[in-house]
Amino acid sequence: MLQEESDLSLIIAQIVQKLKGSNLYAQLERQAWASLQRPEIKLESLKEDIKEFFKISGWEKKLQNAVYSELSVFPLPSHPAAPPEHLKEPLVYMRKAQRPVGEQKELLNKWNEMGTDEPDLSLFRPVYAPKDFLEVLINLRNPNYENGDSLSFRTHLGLIQVPLKVKDIPELKELFVELGLTTGQLGIDDSTQVPPELFENEHVRIGQKVLTEQDSAAAQQYIRQGSPTALRAELWALILNISSHPEDILYYEQLKTNVIQHDLLVDSLIYKDVKLTASNDDYYFVFEDYLYQVLLCFSRDTSVLSHFAYNSASPPKSYIRGKLGLEEYAVFYPPNGVIPFHGFSMYVAPLCFLYHEPSKLYQIFREMYVRFFFRLHSISSHPSGIVSLCLLFETLLQTYLPQLFYHLREIGAQPLRISFKWMVRAFSGYLATDQLLLLWDRILGYNSLEILAVLAAAVFAFRAVNLMEVTSLAAAEAVLADLSTLKVMPLLQIFLFATVT
Amino acid sequence: MSRVLVPCHVKGTVALQVGDVRTSQGRPGVLVIDVTFPSVAPFELQEIVFKNYYTAFLTIRVRQHTSTHTPAKWVTCLRDYCLMPDPHSEEGAQEYVSLFKHQMLCDMAQVLELRLILRQPSPLWLSFTVEELQIYQQGPKSPSMTFPKWLSHPVPCEQPTPLLEGLPDPSRVSSEVQQMWALTEMIRASHTSTRIGRFDVDGCYDLNLLSYT
Numbered sequence: 001m002l003q004e005e006s007d008l009s010l011i012i013a014q015i016v017q018k019l020k021g022s023n024l025y026a027q028l029e030r031q032a033w034a035s036l037q038r039p040e041i042k043l044e045s046l047k048e049d050i051k052e053f054f055k056i057s058g059w060e061k062k063l064q065n066a067v068y069s070e071l072s073v074f075p076l077p078s079h080p081a082a083p084p085e086h087l088k089e090p091l092v093y094m095r096k097a098q099r100p101v102g103e104q105k106e107l108l109n110k111w112n113e114m115g116t117d118e119p120d121l122s123l124f125r126p127v128y129a130p131k132d133f134l135e136v137l138i139n140l141r142n143p144n145y146e147n148g149d150s151l152s153f154r155t156h157l158g159l160i161q162v163p164l165k166v167k168d169i170p171e172l173k174e175l176f177v178e179l180g181l182t183t184g185q186l187g188i189d190d191s192t193q194v195p196p197e198l199f200e201n202e203h204v205r206i207g208q209k210v211l212t213e214q215d216s217a218a219a220q221q222y223i224r225q226g227s228p229t230a231l232r233a234e235l236w237a238l239i240l241n242i243s244s245h246p247e248d249i250l251y252y253e254q255l256k257t258n259v260i261q262h263d264l265l266v267d268s269l270i271y272k273d274v275k276l277t278a279s280n281d282d283y284y285f286v287f288e289d290y291l292y293q294v295l296l297c298f299s300r301d302t303s304v305l306s307h308f309a310y311n312s313a314s315p316p317k318s319y320i321r322g323k324l325g326l327e328e329y330a331v332f333y334p335p336n337g338v339i340p341f342h343g344f345s346m347y348v349a350p351l352c353f354l355y356h357e358p359s360k361l362y363q364i365f366r367e368m369y370v371r372f373f374f375r376l377h378s379i380s381s382h383p384s385g386i387v388s389l390c391l392l393f394e395t396l397l398q399t400y401l402p403q404l405f406y407h408l409r410e411i412g413a414q415p416l417r418i419s420f421k422w423m424v425r426a427f428s429g430y431l432a433t434d435q436l437l438l439l440w441d442r443i444l445g446y447n448s449l450e451i452l453a454v455l456a457a458a459v460f461a462f463r464a465v466n467l468m469e470v471t472s473l474a475a476a477e478a479v480l481a482d483l484s485t486l487k488v489m490p491l492l493q494i495f496l497f498a499t500v501t
Numbered sequence: 502m503s504r505v506l507v508p509c510h511v512k513g514t515v516a517l518q519v520g521d522v523r524t525s526q527g528r529p530g531v532l533v534i535d536v537t538f539p540s541v542a543p544f545e546l547q548e549i550v551f552k553n554y555y556t557a558f559l560t561i562r563v564r565q566h567t568s569t570h571t572p573a574k575w576v577t578c579l580r581d582y583c584l585m586p587d588p589h590s591e592e593g594a595q596e597y598v599s600l601f602k603h604q605m606l607c608d609m610a611q612v613l614e615l616r617l618i619l620r621q622p623s624p625l626w627l628s629f630t631v632e633e634l635q636i637y638q639q640g641p642k643s644p645s646m647t648f649p650k651w652l653s654h655p656v657p658c659e660q661p662t663p664l665l666e667g668l669p670d671p672s673r674v675s676s677e678v679q680q681m682w683a684l685t686e687m688i689r690a691s692h693t694s695t696r697i698g699r700f701d702v703d704g705c706y707d708l709n710l711l712s713y714t
Contacts, residue, residue, distance in 0.1 A: 145625060
């Protein structure tokens with residue numbers, strides 16, 4: 001009991017420390033000063049009166065939302081003896097699997113060789129593609145793990161060989177209880193055959209109520225059943241605690257100026273990536289300009305560096321010539337510490353459907369990145385990290401579709417090789433946009449990426465009959481090449497709640 | 502509350518196994534670590550801190566000093582404390598752990614020796630242990646330093662030297678300085694970690710400036 005109390009006071013102290021530096025603190029102070037003019041504030045009960053004023057004027061709600069958003073992002077307070085690397089990633093062998101510092105510097109060398117003023121994009125190759133990343137994950141090994149030749153009850157038949165804890169279907173059913181068969185869902189119960197009075201109208205009404213209340217926690221609970229298209233942009237902004245203050249717009253304009261003034265090598269990588277992926281996509285090619293605006297600013301945004309406190313990766317660092325080792329002369333390259341890989345622009349593209357104002361679009365993307373997307377391309381043992389998602393996918397497939405899994409393995413088509421690219425991009429570019437947005441609603445609602453692995457397994461279950469007849473990896477890929485006709489929510493519901501186990 | 506590190510001597514781990522170690526196939530699942538305190542008198546244990554390495558369950562036995570002439574007996578003070586919720590998977594496998602006095606089953610007033618019994622029932626792991634073991638005892642309640650004599654027995658006030666011409670009144674200056682000092686303390690206390698957001702050095706960000714070694 002003593003331990004829990006001291007843990008709680010530690011969390012409170014850390015959140016207060018974090019919020020003190022934010023805009024909200026200055027605004028609350030200003031409001032408190034201004035409220036002294038009001039007649040109902042009396043000097044004897046100053047503290048209570050000001051608290052009451054905050055409650056009525058809605059400022060308490062804003063503070064609640066800010067605390068809630070900090071809690072969602074905040075990792076659990078660690079043991080005082082634990083070094084900061086332990087907070088980023090507790091398992092030592094996963095820390096060591098990060099790209100070593102020497103290799104990072106080598107990359108920097110290679111970039112400079114290519115020349116900074118060459119606009120010729122043919123010289124650029126994407127830094128790495130999801131395929132290369134999968135190879136790194138396959139080779140992750142725990143040195144303390146029994147990897148004997150004899151088959152035991154725990155031999156990993158899939159590609160991932162790391163014994164992380166993943167949930168099985170009963171636990172997933174508990175986690176995703178709002179996706180159950182008896183609860184209304186957008187994506188299922190709003191189809192044309194179902195009369196809107198049964199579910200849709202009521203759901204929209206509740207959504208509007210949540211928006212007027214401006215409560216982040218309620219919005220997150222609400223969005224688990226899907227968000228109506230008209231309310232989605234505001235709901236996401238509420239859950240991520242983004243509000244358009246003049247300071248935020250000014251920050252974005254400042255980043256834009258940086259784009260114009262400084263030329264970065266990463267820009268060429270971004271141009272190449274956008275041209276290769278989003279511009280070729282039927283749904284997203286219209287947003288090409290928006291994508292440049294967001295991604296070029298993103299690579300110059302140093303506030304993204306703060307997420308490396310809980311990200312297992314580290315930003316590549318270099319020193320001004322002659323000052324090697326001195327921390328004041330250390331710079332991160334690129335300034336936000338994130339090297340874009342092939343397909344990175346697909347994280348932004350679906351958001352362009354929701355937000356038209358560049359500064360708001362930018363803020364939403366940045367918040368989504370530091371909360372969710374960074375886990376999809378860094379090696380960590382977090383339950384939402386890509387390693388756990390891959391292992392969850394393989395375990396689900398192996399446990400509930402053993403014949404299919406065995407057959408695919410026999411023909412040399414390990415299922416993870418096909419589904420990895422879906423999960424790394426959070427299905428962006430593979431699903432139809434409205435279905436993708438329904439899926440991302442649930443990611444926000446449950447604050448976890450595990451639903452990506454469940455959906456991948458559900459897709460395999462859906463196409464199991466066709467897959468059992470293929471005889472090669474290429475044929476298996478062809479069966480699963482086109483996901484654009486799939487409806488996400490029925491697949492998830494059937495896989496989780498309606499499959500006979 | 503304050504705590505003081507107690508220097509301890511950790512003996513090598515002893516594996517408990519049934520049968521002959523050389524001929525049996527499996528790895529031991531139980532290890533025993535003895536911790537002695539050779540240079541310290543019997544003390545009151547406050548906290549035990551260590552880093553886990555794939556141990557699933559921990560039992561601690563303690564031998565305490567008794568005032569009478571009866572020989573000290575071993576008593577279990579922590580029984581089957583779970584460090585890894587699922588012994589087959591990585592959860593909790595490399596975590597830092599703290600165990601406090603109030604979690605123990607018995608009083609820890611006069612500790613002579615500790616015995617840690619580690620159990621790992623899963624056959625998947627090649628080895629298991631606990632690392633960086635540190636034992637803490639209760640720190641002193643009040644500082645036991647003695648004040649210097651001039652602080653506890655102040656010299657009687659002397660007559661202040663006469664003011665030099667043209668200088669401001671020292672008591673007024675000191676009160677203003679005190680206010681400024683309070684302001685700086687306030688600013689220092691509300692130290693934020695927000696970044697300023699600049700990434701250039703003196704206005705330029707030339708790649709050629711960076712070193713490659």
